[in-house]
Amino acid sequence: ETMKQIIDAEAMKRMITRLSYEIIEKNKGLEDVVLLGIRSRGSDIALRIAKRLEELEDTKVPVASIDITAYRDDKKEDTTYSNQEAVHFSITDKKVILVDDVLYTGRTIRAALDAVMDLGRPQSISLVALVDRGHRELPIRADHVGKNIPTAKSEEIVVLLEETDGKDGIYLK
Ligand code: 5GP
Ligand code: MG
Numbered sequence: 001e002t003m004k005q006i007i008d009a010e011a012m013k014r015m016i017t018r019l020s021y022e023i024i025e026k027n028k029g030l031e032d033v034v035l036l037g038i039r040s041r042g043s044d045i046a047l048r049i050a051k052r053l054e055e056l057e058d059t060k061v062p063v064a065s066i067d068i069t070a071y072r073d074d075k076k077e078d079t080t081y082s083n084q085e086a087v088h089f090s091i092t093d094k095k096v097i098l099v100d101d102v103l104y105t106g107r108t109i110r111a112a113l114d115a116v117m118d119l120g121r122p123q124s125i126s127l128v129a130l131v132d133r134g135h136r137e138l139p140i141r142a143d144h145v146g147k148n149i150p151t152a153k154s155e156e157i158v159v160l161l162e163e164t165d166g167k168d169g170i171y172l173k
Contacts, residue, residue, distance in 0.1 A: 001173055004173075005170075006170045008169055009162075009167065016049060019049060022144045023053065029057070032095045033061050034063070035049060035050055036064055036096055036097070036116065037063065037100075038098060038100040039068075042098075045128075046065070047063060062094075064086050066115050068111040068114075071111035071114045090120055092120035093121070096126070098125060098127045100128070100129055102157050103129035104135055106137055127143050128142065128143065128144045129142040129144075130147070131170060155173060156173045157173070158172075
C-alpha cells in the first residue's frame, strides 16, 4: 500500500485559517455560532477552528463533541457517550456548525442531524468537512470544504492530527 501526501502540516494550518475566515464571513461575525465536532477527529478539528476563531475575532465560540454511532442505521454499537452531557450549552436558536474530518456517503452527517435535533432546535445547521472525497449517497453537501479529493471507493483518506497522531497531514492511501 502506498501513502501519497496531499496536504502537509503548513497547508493544514492555512486550511484551518481559511475555514475559520469563511465561518466568520458567512455568519457576519460569530454571534450565535456554536461548533459541534463529530467524534473523534471532527472534535479535534472543531477545537482547532475554535482556537483560530478566538485568535481572529477575540471571541470564544462554544465548542463540544457529539457521538453519532447510536444514530446510524448501519452501525449498532454500544456507546456510553452522552451528547446531552457533552454539549454543555443550549443549541436552541444557535447557528450550529458541524465539523467532521472526511465527508463520504453522507450517512454520518444524516445521523448527526438527528443527534443535533435531539439536543434542541437550532436556527441553522451548516457543515465543515476537512476533506470531501465524493461518493455521496444522500442529498448532503458541506458548506465549507478544506479540500476536495476525488477518490476511488477502494482508496482511503488518512487524516493525521498532531493531537492524536503526533503530526499533521492528509494522505491518500
Ligand atoms: P460517510 O458517513 O459520509 O460515509 O463517511 C464519513 C465518516 O466516515 C466520517 O466521520 C469519517 O471520519 C469517516 N470516513 C469515511 N471515509 C473516510 C476516509 O477515507 N478517511 C477517513 N479518515 N475517514 C473516513
Ligand atoms: Mg469519523
